[in-house]
Amino acid sequence: MRWWCLNDLFFMCQVLFPDVVEEPHGDICRFMEEEGPPISLHDYENNRAGLTIAPDYKLEVGSRKILKTSIKQAWLVQTGLKNPNLRFLLLSNTITNARIDLSMVRALLMNPVLRMLFCDIIPTDEEIAKKKTKWSEEEVCLKRTEDYPEPTYTAAGLKKTLTMRHYNIIVPDDIVVAKLDTMSAEEIRPSAGDVEKAIGYDQTQFMGLLEEKPTHRGDPKILYPSRIMSLNNRWGDCDYVDYLLRYRPEYKVLIVPIVHPKDHPAPSKRCQPVWPAGPMGTLADLERIFATMSSYIASTQYLCNPTDPAEQVFRKEWIKYYLGRPPIVGRPVAMMDLGLSQDKSACYTATVVVGQDEKGCWYVLDAVRDHLDTKGQKDMFFSLCEVWKPRVFCMEDVLFQDKMLDAVREDPRYHMLLDWEVSFYGEQPLKGESKDQRIEYLQPRVRNQMIVFKREHTELISELTRYRRGYSGIKDLIDALAYIARLMPPPECAAKAQVFKDEAGIEDGILYDDIENILLYGDDSEQDIFGCVA
Numbered sequence: 001m002r003w004w005c006l007n008d009l010f011f012m013c014q015v016l017f018p019d020v021v022e023e024p025h026g027d028i029c030r031f032m033e034e035e036g037p038p039i040s041l042h043d044y045e046n047n048r049a050g051l052t053i054a055p056d057y058k059l060e061v062g063s064r065k066i067l068k069t070s071i072k073q074a075w076l077v078q079t080g081l082k083n084p085n086l087r088f089l090l091l092s093n094t095i096t097n098a099r100i101d102l103s104m105v106r107a108l109l110m111n112p113v114l115r116m117l118f119c120d121i122i123p124t125d126e127e128i129a130k131k132k133t134k135w136s137e138e139e140v141c142l143k144r145t146e147d148y149p150e151p152t153y154t155a156a157g158l159k160k161t162l163t164m165r166h167y168n169i170i171v172p173d174d175i176v177v178a179k180l181d182t183m184s185a186e187e188i189r190p191s192a193g194d195v196e197k198a199i200g201y202d203q204t205q206f207m208g209l210l211e212e213k214p215t216h217r218g219d220p221k222i223l224y225p226s227r228i229m230s231l232n233n234r235w236g237d238c239d240y241v242d243y244l245l246r247y248r249p250e251y252k253v254l255i256v257p258i259v260h261p262k263d264h265p266a267p268s269k270r271c272q273p274v275w276p277a278g279p280m281g282t283l284a285d286l287e288r289i290f291a292t293m294s295s296y297i298a299s300t301q302y303l304c305n306p307t308d309p310a311e312q313v314f315r316k317e318w319i320k321y322y323l324g325r326p327p328i329v330g331r332p333v334a335m336m337d338l339g340l341s342q343d344k345s346a347c348y349t350a351t352v353v354v355g356q357d358e359k360g361c362w363y364v365l366d367a368v369r370d371h372l373d374t375k376g377q378k379d380m381f382f383s384l385c386e387v388w389k390p391r392v393f394c395m396e397d398v399l400f401q402d403k404m405l406d407a408v409r410e411d412p413r414y415h416m417l418l419d420w421e422v423s424f425y426g427e428q429p430l431k432g433e434s435k436d437q438r439i440e441y442l443q444p445r446v447r448n449q450m451i452v453f454k455r456e457h458t459e460l461i462s463e464l465t466r467y468r469r470g471y472s473g474i475k476d477l478i479d480a481l482a483y484i485a486r487l488m489p490p491p492e493c494a495a496k497a498q499v500f501k502d503e504a505g506i507e508d509g510i511l512y513d514d515i516e517n518i519l520l521y522g523d524d525s526e527q528d529i530f531g532c533v534a
Contacts, residue, residue: 001117002117002118005078005081005114005117006078006081006082006218007218009029009030009032009033009071009074009075009078010022010025010026010029010030012074012077012078013025013029013070013071013074015113016070016074016108016111016114017067017070017071017074019067019277019278020067020070020071021275021277023274023275023276023277024066024256024274024275025066025067025071025275027254027256028060028062028066028067028068028071028254028256029071029075031058031060031252031254032058032060032071032072032075032229033075033078033079035056035217035224035227036054036055036056036224036225036227037224037225038222038223038224039051039053039214039222039223039224039225040221040222040223041216041220041221041222041223042221044214044223053212053214053225054225054250055207055210055225055226055227055228056224056225056226056227056228056252057227057228057230057248057250057251057252058227058228058229058230058251058252058253058254059230059231059232059241059244059245059251059252059253059254060072060229060230060231060232060253060254060255060256061232061233061234061241061253061254061255061256061304062231062233062254062255062256062257062304063233063256063257063258063274063301063302063303063304064233064258064301064302065258065278065279065280066256066258066274066275066278068231068256069101069104069173069231070104072171072173072229072231073101073104073105073108074108075229076088076090076105076153076171077105077108077109077114079169079217080142080152080153081114081118081121081122081142082217082218083215083216083217083218084121084142084143084144084145084152085144085145085146085148085215086152086168086169086215087148087150087151087152087154087166087167087168087169087211088152088153088154088167088168088169088170088171089154089156089162089165089167089169089170089171089209090102090105090153090154090155090156090171090173091156091157091158091170091171091172091173091175092155092156092157092158092172092173092174092175093157093158093174093175093176093177093194093198094157094158094159095138095155095156095157095159095160096157097157097174098138098155098156098157099137099138099155101155101173102137102138102140102153102155103137105140105153106135106140109122109140109142110122120143121142121143122142122143123135123141123142123143134151137155138154138155138156139151139153139154139155140152140153141153149164149165150165150166150167154167158175158197158198158201162205162209165209166209166210166211167209167210167211167226168210168211168215168226168227169226169227169228169229170206170209170210170226170227170228170229171228171229171230171231172202172228172230172231172232173230173231173232174231174232174233175198175201175232175240176190176194176195176197176198176232176235176239176240177190177194177233177235178190178235179191179194188235188297188300188301189235189236189239190235190236190239190240192238192474195238195239195240195243198240199240199243202240202243202244202248206228210226210228211226212226214226230244230251233300233301233304234300234301234304234305234306235300235306236300236306237306237466238466238474239306242306255304256274256304257274257302257303257304257305258273258274258275258280258286258302258303259271259272259273259274259286259303260272260273260274273285273286286302289302290302296468306466312465312467312468313439313440313443313467313468314442314443314446314447314464314465314467315447315465316465318446318447318449319446319453319461319464319465320449320451320452320453321452321453321454321455322363322452322453322454326355326357326363326365326452327357327358327363328355328356328357328363328365329355329356329357329358329491330355330356330391330489331355331389331390331391332353332354332355332356332365332388332390332391333353333354333390333391333392333393333394333484333487333488334351334352334353334354334366334384334385334388334390334392334393334394334487335351335352335393335394335395335396335427335480335481335483335484335487336349336350336351336377336380336381336393336394336395336396336480337349337350337351337395337396337476337477337479337480337483338377338395338396338404339371339372339377339476347474347476348369348370348371348474348476348477349369349370349371349372349376349377349380349476350367350368350369350476350477350479350480351366351367351368351369351380351381351384351480352364352366352367352460352477352480352481352484353365353366353367353384353388353390354481354484354488356488356489356491357491358491359491360450360490360491361449361450361451361452362445362450362451362452362484362488363452364451364452364453364454364457364460364481365388365454366384366387366388366457367457367459367460367477367481368380368384369459369476369477374404374407377404378407378408378411378413381393381395381408382411382413382416385416385417385420385422386416386420389420389421389422390422391421391422391423391489392422392423392424392425392487393417393422393423393424394424394425394426394427394483394487395408395424395426395427396426396427396428396429396480396483397426397427397428398428398429405425405426408424409424427483427486427487435475435479438479438482438483439467439475439478439479439482441482441485442478442481442482442485446464451481459477460477460478460481462474463475463476463477463478464478
């Protein structure tokens with residue numbers, strides 16, 4: 001039985017938790033206990049320079065109420081029993097939650113069956129009472145053969161500073177969660193600042209805390225790289241999981257929603273509960289639970305999908321892209337939506353530059369956003385004026401933002417607007433108009449593909465496709481885009497007359513459009529602003 005507990009996590013979970021069954025817990029167990037690529041001890045000792053040892057990254061995203069945290073705690077115990085010299089960091093959003101997590105690991109280690117099977121590794125009550133080993137709310141240490149400053153298991157909150165510490169396995173478990181002041185009847189969403197902190201921790205702390213030296217998992221002759229095992233719920237479309245999925249391709253991912261997806265390879269399982277023997281094992285059970293919450297909360301917390309198709313205002317299939325130089329007529333217009341501060345949790349300063357063809361179709365030429373101070377906002381403004389020389393460049397004129405208009409007019413570069421023939425003024429929202437109303441006015445244009453985008457404007461596309469009614473996420477670029485309808489002149493449907501016709505050496509003549517494009521983008525004999533070459 002000891003061998004089975006050490007080598008089969010699903011078996012061990014069945015010993016510890018009576019509710020664990022093959023579907024869906026078997027796949028979760030196998031995903032967790034699968035180690036990274038093995039390294040021979042002989043090769044590591046004799047050919048270390050020739051080995052590439054990269055950490056093992058895993059991400060599990062699971063529905064609520066499917067025992068993913070319980071299985072994780074069993075995996076922590078099993079892996080520690082395989083090699084008590086390993087060091088684990090149990091990381092949570094707060095130290096309180098991390099202590100609760102570690103208390104469950106302590107409880108499993110006190111299980112009578114495990115204490116009988118692993119009496120050589122798990123400390124006795126007497127050893128704990130006499131403080132011969134670390135056994136507290138934040139530190140638990142098994143009997144081991146090597147001495148380290150870190151115990152076997154350490155609990156820490158995201159705000160705790162860990163210096164001169166190294167761990168073989170780091171387990172971030174919901175390091176970002178929603179707080180009461182960010183909850184509503186429609187959604188449960190962490191603040192943007194909390195998400196940014198978790199991303200910053202991921203980018204700056206994990207690699208420093210992770211032990212570079214590989215370690216064994218029971219067989220000293222076979223070593224494995226260190227691991228980050230991240231467990232998370234979905235909270236929204238711009239949450240920490242979204243960051244990992246988009247920017248950390250090294251993560252192996254397991255997603256376990258409460259129901260099987262519609263494209264499941266087994267037709268009989270499509271849209272059926274993943275845990276038929278569990279508390280939400282029938283469609284009727286799911287309907288009863290989902291009836292108590294908004295569709296978006298159900299979609300994020302249980303279906304692991306932060307995009308509820310029923311609530312999408314702008315669908316991905318409506319997005320149309322262009323390549324090269326767009327067929328715009330005349331000069332573009334630009335709109336800047338000012339952010340409040342450089343704070344990562346504040347709104348962005350966002351600017352879009354849009355041109356129009358003769359049929360009134362918009363082409364988004366530029367779309368940028370950033371957290372900027374006043375100097376950075378002015379630099380963005382004048383830089384875009386110089387590059388695009390728009391006919392009109394407006395700033396949203398509300399609250400303090402009228403001071404920004406004065407700051408631009410007092411800037412030494414302001415006289416250049418006259419040379420560039422750029423009209424500059426503030427634009428105020430209509431009386432009684434909300435930001436959401438303004439944004440949703442764009443829907444008919446997007447649906448009919450009368451706004452065309454560039455693929456590299458990923459932040460704008462992300463804001464657009466993730467937006468929904470009552471949305472509290474990022475929507476600064478699309479708000480700037482919504483103002484464009486007030487700045488754009490009526491389309492010139494008729495083609496402009498030719499200036500020169502049948503001149504010597506010119507077969508097709510020259511159009512006004514040609515002259516304007518040369519003035520706006522430069523001679524076609526050189527690469528223009530769109531990267532086109534004649």
